[in-house]
Amino acid sequence: xxxxxxxxxxxxxxxxxxxxxxxxxxxxxxxxxxxxxxxxxxxxxxxxxxxxxxxxxxxxxxxxxxxxxxxxxxxxxxxxxxxxxxxxxxxxxxxxxxxxxxxxxxxxxxxxxxxxxxxxxxxxxxxxxxxxxxxxxxxxxxxxxxxxxxxxxxxxxxxxxxxxxxxxxxxxxxxxxxxxxxxxxxxxxxxxxxxxxxxxxxx
Numbered sequence: 001x002x003x004x005x006x007x008x009x010x011x012x013x014x015x016x017x018x019x020x021x022x023x024x025x026x027x028x029x030x031x032x033x034x035x036x037x038x039x040x041x042x043x044x045x046x047x048x049x050x051x052x053x054x055x056x057x058x059x060x061x062x063x064x065x066x067x068x069x070x071x072x073x074x075x076x077x078x079x080x081x082x083x084x085x086x087x088x089x090x091x092x093x094x095x096x097x098x099x100x101x102x103x104x105x106x107x108x109x110x111x112x113x114x115x116x117x118x119x120x121x122x123x124x125x126x127x128x129x130x131x132x133x134x135x136x137x138x139x140x141x142x143x144x145x146x147x148x149x150x151x152x153x154x155x156x157x158x159x160x161x162x163x164x165x166x167x168x169x170x171x172x173x174x175x176x177x178x179x180x181x182x183x184x185x186x187x188x189x190x191x192x193x194x195x196x197x198x199x200x201x202x203x
Contacts, residue, residue, distance in 0.1 A: 028155030028202055030070075032101035035157055036094040039132075040067035040181065042164065049163070052193060054139060057085055058168045059193055062177060066161035070098035071154050072133060075110035082113070082175065085167060086137040086191070088149050090158070091115040096124050097132040098157075110135065113189070131181050136190040139165070140197070148197040157200040162193045 043064045052059035069092035077083040091110055096102050105123040109116045115135030122129075140146035141162065152158060164177040177191035 026153070028153055030100050030155060033099060034096060035070050035098040036068045038068060039094060040065065040069070042179070052141075052163075052165070054085055054167075056170060059139065060166040060168065061163035061193065062166055063164045063179060064161075065164045065190070065192055066159075067092070067094065068157065068159040069094045071152055071156045071158060072097070072103065072108050073110045073115065074152060074154055075113075077113070080113070081173075082137070085175075086139055087146070088152070089113060089115075089135055089137050089189075090149075090152065091133065091135050092158075093133040095128070095132040097129060113137070115189070127182075130184050134178075134181060134188070134190055136192055137175075137177075138197075139167070139191070139193045141193060141195045145194050145197045148199065149194070152199060156202070158197065159200070160192070160194045160197040162195040165191055165193045167191060 041064075045061060045063060049061040052061065071090055072093045073091040075089045075091075077087060077089070089110060091108060093103070097106075102123045105119060105121070106129070107118045113135075115133070117129060117133070119129075138149055138160075140149055145160075164179060166177065167175040175191055176187070178188050
């Protein structure tokens with residue numbers, strides 16, 4: 001019997017690993033209909049909150065924040081300056097931006113810490129798309145939260161709470177969260193210190 005070269009086995013193993021990865025990370029499909037009706041809840045700090053710390057970065061809470069939303073897209077970062085602080089960005093949608101009937105007509109992508117959308121014809125008003133979706137930079141408060149964020153797939157319905165924050169580096173660099181859902185463009189993303197994070201059961 002002729003033995004196959006080692007490279008053939010290695011190639012087959014890589015194909016198998018790729019297939020497993022695609023299966024594990026495949027998007028979650030949903031029938032048409034709004035999955036999350038509630039809007040994000042943001043409230044002023046009831047009292048002064050002591051600064052938090054993540055590595056060598058000081059974290060200043062600006063407002064309390066909680067939401068449930070559908071994951072429209074996910075982007076992982078390993079090499080930019082913020083990667084140690086924020087390894088994952090999630091583009092999230094609520095209201096009609098959690099409805100598959102709407103999302104099927106919206107092209108969504110992420111790159112360079114931004115969330116992009118485009119349409120051929122607006123399925124809902126432009127202002128509603130802006131106000132019902134956002135790119136969020138998530139700072140996990142601990143390893144438990146980080147592991148849950150790492151499990152997230154496009155189409156998941158997730159819930160989390162914590163603070164909208166300002167991150168300050170020792171060299172004077174800052175990363176400041178948006179405090180409104182109605183903005184767009186540079187500075188419009190939320191920077192969230194996440195204390196609790198959960199994923200709704202997948203069907």
